[in-house]
Amino acid sequence: MLLLSIPVLAFIALLLLALYKFIIYPAFISPLSKVPNAHWTAPFSPAWIIWTRFRAQENRTVHAAHLRLGPVIRLGPNELSVNDVAGLKTVYAGGFEKGEWYSIFDNYGVPCMFSVWHSREHAARKRMISNVYSKSMMHSSPALERQAKVILYDRLLPILCSSSSAFPNGNAIDIHDIWNGTTMDFITAYQFGLKNSSNFLQDETYRRHWMYLYHCRKTYPFFAQEIPRLTSFLKFFHIHLVPTWVDDANRELEAWTQERCNSTVAYLKESAADDKDVGNEPVVLGAMLAGIEKEKKAKGDTSVLADTTLKYPELSIASEMIDQLAAGHETSAITLTYLSWQLSKNLPLQDALRAELLTLSPNMLLTSSNSHNNNNNNNNNNNNNLPNPKALDSLPILHAVLMETLRLHAAIPGNQPRVTPYPACTLGPYAIPGGVRVGAQAHSVHRNPVIYPEPEKWEYTRWMDDRNGYTEEQRQARDRWFWAFSSGGRMCIGSNFAMHEIKLVVAAVYSNFRTHLVDDEGIEQMDGYTVGPRSNKLFLRFERVLEQ
Numbered sequence: 001m002l003l004l005s006i007p008v009l010a011f012i013a014l015l016l017l018a019l020y021k022f023i024i025y026p027a028f029i030s031p032l033s034k035v036p037n038a039h040w041t042a043p044f045s046p047a048w049i050i051w052t053r054f055r056a057q058e059n060r061t062v063h064a065a066h067l068r069l070g071p072v073i074r075l076g077p078n079e080l081s082v083n084d085v086a087g088l089k090t091v092y093a094g095g096f097e098k099g100e101w102y103s104i105f106d107n108y109g110v111p112c113m114f115s116v117w118h119s120r121e122h123a124a125r126k127r128m129i130s131n132v133y134s135k136s137m138m139h140s141s142p143a144l145e146r147q148a149k150v151i152l153y154d155r156l157l158p159i160l161c162s163s164s165s166a167f168p169n170g171n172a173i174d175i176h177d178i179w180n181g182t183t184m185d186f187i188t189a190y191q192f193g194l195k196n197s198s199n200f201l202q203d204e205t206y207r208r209h210w211m212y213l214y215h216c217r218k219t220y221p222f223f224a225q226e227i228p229r230l231t232s233f234l235k236f237f238h239i240h241l242v243p244t245w246v247d248d249a250n251r252e253l254e255a256w257t258q259e260r261c262n263s264t265v266a267y268l269k270e271s272a273a274d275d276k277d278v279g280n281e282p283v284v285l286g287a288m289l290a291g292i293e294k295e296k297k298a299k300g301d302t303s304v305l306a307d308t309t310l311k312y313p314e315l316s317i318a319s320e321m322i323d324q325l326a327a328g329h330e331t332s333a334i335t336l337t338y339l340s341w342q343l344s345k346n347l348p349l350q351d352a353l354r355a356e357l358l359t360l361s362p363n364m365l366l367t368s369s370n371s372h373n374n375n376n377n378n379n380n381n382n383n384n385n386l387p388n389p390k391a392l393d394s395l396p397i398l399h400a401v402l403m404e405t406l407r408l409h410a411a412i413p414g415n416q417p418r419v420t421p422y423p424a425c426t427l428g429p430y431a432i433p434g435g436v437r438v439g440a441q442a443h444s445v446h447r448n449p450v451i452y453p454e455p456e457k458w459e460y461t462r463w464m465d466d467r468n469g470y471t472e473e474q475r476q477a478r479d480r481w482f483w484a485f486s487s488g489g490r491m492c493i494g495s496n497f498a499m500h501e502i503k504l505v506v507a508a509v510y511s512n513f514r515t516h517l518v519d520d521e522g523i524e525q526m527d528g529y530t531v532g533p534r535s536n537k538l539f540l541r542f543e544r545v546l547e548q
């Protein structure tokens with residue numbers, strides 16, 4: 001009787017323990033139990049949020065939960081989401097660290113500034129390059145100015161000129177593809193110099209191949225980010241949740257970038273000193289080489305980067321470069337696509353924008369001598385200058401249409417996870433222990449109807465203070481809630497580059513063309529972390545507007 005009852009008792013004890021650990025503690029006793037649940041299973045299991053992510057429905061589902069339940073919600077047993085300025089301040093300005101979720105962004109097996117978890121290591125990497133991405137550098141770099149001229153006047157505008165048509169049933173082009181080429185050429189020119197950068201605008205065949213490699217991997221990070229242990233466990237038994245061709249695509253993209261790095265380093269050693277073309281200066285790579293040298297001399301073995309960047313400088317530079325060209329081209333291209341889509345639906349707004357752009361001195365109007373339909377001429381920008389960067393930056397309509405596009409169509413609308421610090425922190429009215437995953441998503445932050453009335457409407461005048469009638473308080477709130485580039489120490493390092501580049505492209509294009517919508521099927525933005533149009537396309541017709 002006694003022998004029989006011991007196993008029974010042990011079984012009951014185990015059952016009670018499991019009941020406590022998996023039901024009673026998470027639902028009623030854990031500090032997280034006070035936070036409203038986005039789904040009734042959230043305290044017990046992460047299955048609901050993982051499944052929501054797998055189906056690419058996270059942004060809209062979490063947004064709906066915030067509207068229902070308030071600014072701090074629970075997504076899983078150990079995961080929260082925040083959606084107000086106070087939460088952003090605590091998590092992002094408060095320096096909460098990144099975690100395993102970002103390791104997928106390591107390249108060549110070594111971390112980059114974006115993927116590294118801890119702030120000290122991050123700060124040491126950021127120090128090397130933050131200066132070259134500062135606003136003052138955007139406005140004064142001779143290399144960037146020359147690169148922009150070549151890309152706009154020798155590559156982009158000739159392509160648009162040759163495709164342009166004044167007739168409603170005339171030629172249409174996939175402008176999303178063209179914007180991807182433009183932004184790749186911009187960022188790689190700044191990283192490697194014109195000589196060693198991409199020329200995707202003119203090399204359409206390779207551009208398409210590269211973009212295919214880049215996009216075919218899109219849905220697979222889910223497995224390593226959301227179910228890393230199951231993914232590794234199954235891999236051990238040769239069950240690959242991520243197909244091997246994704247690894248092949250990664251390897252080819254890495255090899256392509258490594259080649260750019262190698263040829264840039266060789267150029268610096270062999271011919272940079274005699275090169276008169278400032279556009280060939282590899283600004284970012286040069287800054288990294290100098291930064292690594294400085295860190296080595298100043299700190300050597302005691303550096304926080306001793307075991308990574310200083311030990312593997314070539315791989316670390318390549319890892320940084322591929323991360324920046326990926327982050328730098330896709331986000332800016334998505335923004336340009338939605339901006340040109342919105343403008344194409346509003347011809348009077350295009351006219352107002354064009355009138356504003358033509359006030360620039362010099363403006364970007366093509367002169368009759370260089371407006372030919374040719375895209376193999378490398379010297380046709382002699383008569384063309386770029387406008388003064390400060391004057392460009394302060395054009396109100398241009399600024400407003402860009403800001404509104406970044407608000408409504410944020411290129412990174414998805415959750416940016418961080419980890420709560422030990423021993424604890426406070427989020428809203430809740431005391432939260434260390435080690436909890438917490439994030440915010442621009443998709444929700446940008447849709448607060450109190451701050452942005454009719455949030456689903458693309459209304460550029462919200463950014464024009466002489467037109468919107470906002471009070472000072474409303475203006476400040478609008479600016480505080482703008483979160484397209486994130487905030488705090490890990491905010492986008494390329495935000496100034498992106499703003500400058502996009503304004504230059506829009507100015508060059510809309511000074512010279514009217515754009516008409518031809519086919520926008522699938523333009524709706526997907527749901528996910530970095531996302532663009534579902535169709536990955538947008539067909540516009542370009543109509544040349546000639547000098548009056």
Ligand code: HEM
Pocket residue numbers: 113114115126187323324325327328329331332335410411412415416417483484485486489490491492493494495497498
């Ligand atoms: C419209 C264009 C862009 C948007 C909307 C954008 C948005 C963002 C956002 C939201 C983050 C934070 C992501 C997170 O923490 O999960 C970020 C980080 C980053 N972005 Fe951008 N970005 C843009 C353009 C660029 C460009 C042109 C570059 C080129 C260098 C760039 C490089 C980076 C890097 C390196 C980080 C990581 C920063 C760090 O961890 O310190 N981005 N970006």
